[in-house]
Amino acid sequence: MPDNCDITHNEDSPIRHADLLVQGGTVMTPNGAELVDIACSDGRIIAMGALQGRWTADTCLDAQGLHVLPGVIDSQVHFREPGLTHKEDLEAGTRGAVLGGVTGVFEMPNTNPLTLWREDLQSKLDAAKDRAWCDYAFYIGGSGVNAKQLQTLENLPGCAGVKVFMGSSFGDLLADDEAVLRSILHHGNRRMAVHAEDEARLRERKSIVDDSGNICHHSDWRDVESALSATRRIVAIAGETGRRLHILHISTAEEMQYLAQHKQRVTVEVTPHHLTMAAPECYQRLGSLAQMNPPVREPRHQDALWHAIQTGVVDVIGSDHAPHTLEEKSKPYPQSPSGMTGVQTLLPVMLDHVHAGRLSLQRLVDLSSAGPARIFGIQGKGRIAVGYDADLTLVDLAARRTINNEWIASRSGWTPYDGKPVTGWPIHTVVRGRVVVRDEALVGAPPGHPIRFLETPAVF
Numbered sequence: 336m337p338d339n340c341d342i343t344h345n346e347d348s349p350i351r352h353a354d355l356l357v358q359g360g361t362v363m364t365p366n367g368a369e370l371v372d373i374a375c376s377d378g379r380i381i382a383m384g385a386l387q388g389r390w391t392a393d394t395c396l397d398a399q400g401l402h403v404l405p406g407v408i409d410s411q412v413h414f415r416e417p418g419l420t421h422k423e424d425l426e427a428g429t430r431g432a433v434l435g436g437v438t439g440v441f442e443m444p445n446t447n448p449l450t451l452w453r454e455d456l457q458s459k460l461d462a463a464k465d466r467a468w469c470d471y472a473f474y475i476g477g478s479g480v481n482a483k484q485l486q487t488l489e490n491l492p493g494c495a496g497v498k499v500f501m502g503s504s505f506g507d508l509l510a511d512d513e514a515v516l517r518s519i520l521h522h523g524n525r526r527m528a529v530h531a532e533d534e535a536r537l538r539e540r541k542s543i544v545d546d547s548g549n550i551c552h553h554s555d556w557r558d559v560e561s562a563l564s565a566t567r568r569i570v571a572i573a574g575e576t577g578r579r580l581h582i583l584h585i586s587t588a589e590e591m592q593y594l595a596q597h598k599q600r601v602t603v604e605v606t607p608h609h610l611t612m613a614a615p616e617c618y619q620r621l622g623s624l625a626q627m628n629p630p631v632r633e634p635r636h637q638d639a640l641w642h643a644i645q646t647g648v649v650d651v652i653g654s655d656h657a658p659h660t661l662e663e664k665s666k667p668y669p670q671s672p673s674g675m676t677g678v679q680t681l682l683p684v685m686l687d688h689v690h691a692g693r694l695s696l697q698r699l700v701d702l703s704s705a706g707p708a709r710i711f712g713i714q715g716k717g718r719i720a721v722g723y724d725a726d727l728t729l730v731d732l733a734a735r736r737t738i739n740n741e742w743i744a745s746r747s748g749w750t751p752y753d754g755k756p757v758t759g760w761p762i763h764t765v766v767r768g769r770v771v772v773r774d775e776a777l778v779g780a781p782p783g784h785p786i787r788f789l790e791t792p793a794v795f
Contacts, residue, residue: 353381353392355768357727360398363405363700364719373403375725378767383721394770396763398729402696405704405719406438406726406766410495410711411528411583411604411653412678414440416462418447422747423658425459428678429468429783431744433771435679436728436761438469439707439716439786441495444476449508451481453491460493460785467783469766470716470726474498474528478507482518489525492792493785495711496525501565502532503628503673509534516572525790526579526602526710531565532557532629541669550668551618554630562629563589570597581710584609584655586629588639595648602650602710605640607677607684608751613637617751623664623671624751627655630673644694644702650710652702654681658747676745680738680752686730686759696732712789725768734760 353374362371364383372386382390414428425442432440442459444450450459450473459473472495475481475488489497499510499519510516511534520527536558543556566582570593573580580601585591586609594603608627613634617625625631643649657674664671685703689696708717715724738752764772769782 351382351390353390355394355396355725355765355770356386356390356392357396357398357403357729357765358387360401360403360729362403362719363696367697368402373719373725373727375765375768378725379715380719380721380723380725383719396729396765396770396773401729401731401762403719404436404700404728404730405717406724406764407436407682407703407728408439408707408713408716409437409654409656409678409681410441410651410707411443411655412440413443413445413655413657413674415446415658417458420746422660422663423745425463425471426466426468426781427744427746428656429471429781430777431676431679433468433764433766434742434744434761434775434777436682436730436764437678438726438728438764438766440469440471440678442471442473444474444498445500445504445508449476449506450474451476451478451507453488456488456491456494463783466781468771468777468781469783470786471783472786472788476500476508477510477519477527479510479512479515479518480507482515482522485519485522486524489523490791494791495786495788496528497523498528498530500530501569502534502537502561503530511535516569517576520572520576520578523578526581528581528583529569530583531562531569533561533565536561536564544669548668550622550626551615553618553626553668554614554632556669557628557630559587559589562587563593566590567593570594570601573600581651583653584629585640586632586636588636591639591643591648595643595646598648603643603648604651604653605644605649606653606655607681608655608675610637610640610688611684612751621751623668624675624749626668626671626673627675628673641693644698649702651706652681652685652699654678658745660747661749675751676743676747676749679743679745680750682728682730682761683736683738683757683759684752686732687757690732690758714787714789716786725765727763727765728761729763729765730759730761732759734758734762736760
């Protein structure tokens with residue numbers, strides 16, 4: 336596949352030059368699937384159409400037989416830097432992202448130190464510079480200690496918004512008190528992301544697993560009511576304050592039924608693992624490698640999540656990439672931590688669902704690219720259109736691969752999908768016109784840059 340393109344041209348037409356030409360692919364445009372070429376310069380798409388004979392370029396990608404998707408945006412990852420880099424860091428996490436076809440990520444605040452203040456955010460931005468393979472933004476944690484400053488903090492460049500943990504967290508990052516939640520929601524305007532589990536109920540029910548030590552009881556401890564009651568509570572407070580919400584990793588049929596009636600200001604995320612795994616089989620087969628919060632549940636819940644995708648209730652697919660080492664995961668349950676890798680496998684797993692007929696490719700594009708851009712107000716991303724960032728994910732819908740641990744770039748070095756055969760695979764990844772994965776192999780140097788948002792100053 337040549338780097339330099341010097342296409343035989345029509346001498347009656349003026350020749351234009353681009354940094355990158357993507358030719359011969361089926362492009363998922365706002366109009367649907369189209370056979371068009373794409374010309375990119377200075378990080379943006381500058382032309383689309385039948386470009387052969389009218390353009391030259393420094394680099395060409397032959398996309399024949401491939402589908403060209405808008406770059407995938409994973410709006411929930413935990414890259415563990417700073418403080419927990421023995422299990423993940425920004426370089427390895429973003430390297431896995433682009434190998435999996437992801438061109439942008441939102442990273443979560445439960446690092447060490449927690450991301451609560453301007454200095455914490457700036458430290459992450461500094462750490463990502465020249466090390467991140469894809470574009471990135473970082474959440475500020477919503478807390479009782481910083482609630483009154485959140486309106487300023489959420490508008491800092493490089494901030495994805497505010498993330499609130501109603502459960503499954505600790506210290507200053509746990510926000511389960513009613514007054515604290517109201518203060519957080521009052522101080523700010525951007526869409527706020529929420530992990531909705533009822534911390535008080537989780538504490539009350541902890542003895543279920545302390546007594547049994549059985550991983551198969553994970554979803555009994557963190558039951559439907561613990562998720563539903565928290566979701567109802569935060570949606571009610573948000574309705575009173577007029578705040579927009581993004582509820583993360585919905586896992587229950589009851590929540591989906593409730594949220595379908597409360598979509599005016601609320602957007603909904605689901606994860607590949609909740610769509611792919613089901614209890615108790617996943618716990619019997621994988622043990623604590625399937626342990627997540629909220630938990631993977633029984634098939635009726637998975638069926639409800641798919642129904643919510645089909646009916647439009649779900650807005651976004653996020654991986655909730657949250658790695659721990661195999662040594663940490665091997666601790667006896669419930670001492671074993673919840674979390675798994677996911678950013679690198681998000682697209683292969685979802686493409687396999689496309690192949691199986693569970694959703695269309697167009698719907699996947701909306702969930703993984705257009706949806707995140709729309710609900711978070713991302714500048715210049717989420718669609719393949721002239722003037723937009725040249726973020727492109729080129730996939731072979733017919734490619735058959737087997738996901739394995741050896742392919743995983745994460746410092747933790749494992750995936751719960753080890754040994755899983757899939758149909759559909761990312762072949763090339765382009766970040767703002769820079770080819771970072773070519774023929775499934777990493778190339779060049781990390782080009783990642785902070786993501787810009789319509790609601791925040793575009794200054795870096």
